[in-house]
Amino acid sequence: MEELLKRLAVCIERGKVDKDARHPPDMQGQDGASELTRQALDAGVSSTELLEKSLMVGMRRIGDRFAAGKAFIPDLLIAAKAMNAAMVHLKPYFTSGEAQHKGTVILGTVTGDLHDIGKNLVKMVLEGEGWQVVDLGTNAGPDRFLAALQENPHALIGLSALLTTTMLNMETIVQQVKKNSPDTPVFVGGAPLSADFSGKIGADGYFPEPQSFARHIDDKYGRVRS
Ligand code: B12
Secondary structure (H helix, E strand, O other), rough: OOHHHHHHHHHHHHHOOOOOOOHHHOOOOOOHHHHHHHHHHHOOOOOHHHHHHHHHHHHHHHHHHHHOOOOOHHHHHHHHHHHHHHHHHHHHOOOOOOOOOOOOOEEEEEEEOOOOHHHHHHHHHHHHHHOOOEEOOEEEEEHHHHHHHHOOOOOOOEEOOOOOOHHHHHHHHHHHHHOOOOOEEEEEEEEOOOOOHHOOOOOOOOOHHHHHHHHHHHHHHHEEEE
16 A cells, blocks of 8 residues: 555646646656545545545645756646546545535735645545635635635635735734724744744634544534524
8 A cells, every 4th residue: 555655646746637638748648636535435544544645745845846947847847737637436425415514714825825635635534524614726816715604604714825925915904904803813823933023913723634623613613603
């Protein structure tokens, strides 16, 4: 199984989407992210293990190569495509059988930021845990969060940012939300963030991954808000 997870990480890193994909040329005809994810799940690997031990490893590697000037934007895009192909198979594993939802979370990647894979994973996990998610997509500024809050006045808010520049835009969103709706909890996440930063911008908490976030809001707000 270790071997399969290693091969899957390579598919993510190199952007090998599926068996039919022509890219990268030296991997033509081999299973890609789609097939290997399916095989790992069928073999009983948990979705969390798959994410942490393989998919995120591949993403981190391509990110590191990019930072070192050894990979470029098209390489990141094709890696993102492979990641999305893998995530299609993960979705059913996060789906809950709950008919009635626990509450609503308004989720978005903040102003100036186009990274949405992490945000989409958070959405998947929250929906799987029985939360309704209002997804504002990427590049979402204060106005969009406030408009969504008007429609869903008891919702919680989750902000995502992947850039050290765009994480600074979270502060304005937190301020605007708190000014208009002081009781609305706002949580933040994304690779460059920290609990310290969350405290500094007046957010209600930072979570490094969706599972701990879901546990926290389940304990604190689940079934109370609508
Ligand atoms: C794929 C990718 C892209 C793709 C994004 C495609 C897409 N649809 O998302 C594209 C090509 C568009 C891209 C563009 C850019 N990118 Co980019 N990208 C990445 C890469 C390789 C992977 C990101 C990713 O999807 N990770 C996997 C997901 C699952 O992880 P995640 O997002 O961290 O999410 C997890 C947690 O953080 C958490 N989480 C996330 N959000 C939230 C929210 C809440 C509420 C909670 C609780 C949790 C949570 O849960 C997730 C699951 O555990 C990273 C490298 C890396 N190591 O992350 C660089 C990286 C983020 N990019 C980087 C850069 C510089 C850029 C560009 C500026 C490049 C350029 N010169 O144009 C542009 C910016 C575009 C923009 N305006 O946003 C840098 C950022 C450096 C920095 N410190 O600011 C990185 C770190 C690469 C690097 N090492 O240099 N990128």
